[in-house]
Amino acid sequence: MVERQVRSAVVTGASTGIGEATVRRLAQEGWKVWAVARRGERLEQLAGDTGAIPVALDITDDGGVARMVEQVAAAGGIDTLINIAGGARGTDWVADARTDDWEWMYNVNVLGTMKLTRAFLPMLREHGEGTVLNLTSTAALVSYEGGAGYNAAKAAQRAMTRALRLEEVENNLRVIEVLPGMVYTEEFSLNRLGSEEAAEKVYAGVEKPLTAEDIADIVAYAVSVPHHVNLDEIVVRPVAQAAAHKVVRKG
Template identity: 65%
Template sequence: MTSPVPSESASTPATPASPASRASRPRRAVVTGASSGIGAAAVRALRASGWDVVAVARREEKLQALAEETGAVALAADVTSDDSVARMAAEVLAGGGVDAVINNAGGAWGVDPVGTGRISDWEAMYNVNVLGALRVTQAFLPALRESGQGSILMLTSTAALAAYEGGAGYCAAKSAEQALAETLRLEEAENNVRVIEILPGMVKTEEFSLNRLGDKDAAEKVYAGVEKPLTAEDVADVMAYSLNLPHHVNLDKVVLRPVAQAANHKVIRR
């Protein structure tokens, strides 16, 4: 999928842009969870199609390496902290306007059944996937409105569409994030803020299943026998495409899976 390339020139204003001034600079995006996986791939895809990008995550060393590679701006922050998000947003907005916020930061912990699921895992998943997206969205929403053509992209999951055994906490968190996206779309249409939701299925990245299961062998078994699971670059390509479309075109909800995964519960393994 080829992303339409923005045509704006390269100067950057010092304050959030009005629709008139926006045309005088490249579009500017904030990507959370940018230190690895889909977030890092999204930074690369947006930079390749002409965006200025602020890459946000907790791991500063990884962010700096990504910034050196892509020309993005690295900014360390923790989306689970009110103060950290507030400081990050203030620093971003001091450097210019924002046209898109990509709420990519998230994760899953544990595969316990409901009966024995750890409350701490549920709290962690809700805090990063839902409240993290809420904090970041609230911090940038005034600037996105002022942009005149602002976009918010929520990276949720097919876990929001169908429950599966051992996945209640993650499914609940992603369902809540989906509700956030759907409500925001209704509330912000009058402000010309576009709200996009991308729902990937099985994506093989270096950290997602490892973080969830805590064991490398167990993480590899998730993808065993699956021909061509999605890659981070596959998802990032769709993310960039959706943001590069003319602003009046909104991909409300995009579900993408590998062909081998016909549904959450049906995966072809060879």
Template identity: 65%
Template structure:
């Protein structure tokens, strides 16, 4: 996938950078010559990523006000950013509503909705000041279509998608571009494992699927979206593997 690069040096802050889509996005943007601030909670993984790619590693919990304020200060002192890529998030549990864990629901709202809110709110003045700022939020097809056992994650991702839509309306007058990338089934190192808590259960999510998406596939799309000419806004982009033609339909076994 090719991108329309500009001659203006570009800089981004990418959350969820210690694994999966966030890590792949850091690698891709660095390969394209961007200055990248890589943010996550796991210092050891960030340090290794920074050493390999040249990204700036910043350890933080984006749902904590003090951490967000510290990130804003550090980034502001080192030249600022024109692009914010909110990848951090996740799912916990697969309970139906009747057996729902309130603790899991609260965690999902905290990381998916409040984390996105707090970081975006903090960096909006900086993005506006560039005259060509971009916010890209990685949501999920779970934020578009509900399914059994997914109510907590559905609700959190629906909330994040709604935040994104309102933000686009509010920030157009500031020439801040707001993009939503909603992946379907993506095989990453930890997503299913963190959600289900068991390696065997996590493996079954992808069992028999010939070619699920990989984190690098989503990172390619993110790179294209943020490097397109600024007047081009990929406002809502759904990316799924061919084996998943709809949220409720997943083909297991050879295709074609």
């Protein structure tokens, strides 16, 4: 009998939302998973539930990233990097833009993704059939009032993803982008808007917005199909959201 090779991945943003759901889904399917996020206590609970390896880390910290790569390499390495860490802050128009919010969004969504990818590329190239999946957003495709900072950060992350696909094809590296629309998660809108009341209004009246588990299912499928199959770009929205400007709300 041929022994089945265990797939292995680093998943960022693993302490909540889509990142956490992705860790749970991959672990359920038998993957070896490093779960990466800043909040170590949440990771420890996730590790207890799933068997994932917790790595408490700020992905923008170069030294921390380098130490994690060493840790992963010593444990056998990975074939897949899943960059989910990111987020939005504020809804200010450009005229009232808060520099701190814009810098945070760029650092986490763009520089964090770049630093993780840059650090793991040698390992993924050496594997021969490596995969990088970046979670961006439909905010990268369509701009809207009050979204300029997030639009800009996600558009930059998308541009980097598309360039990476061109740069690494000679190394047989598969590069996937998943672009979710309206996803109801525990913290995304709360962190962006600052209050439970404001966060709930985002989803008010929307029948069946997407869930973190919905996106985790798509991520898991995209990285599990045979390596020669590359789902370059996956745009996913709830049925109620026909477009960024067209959302059906009932009641």
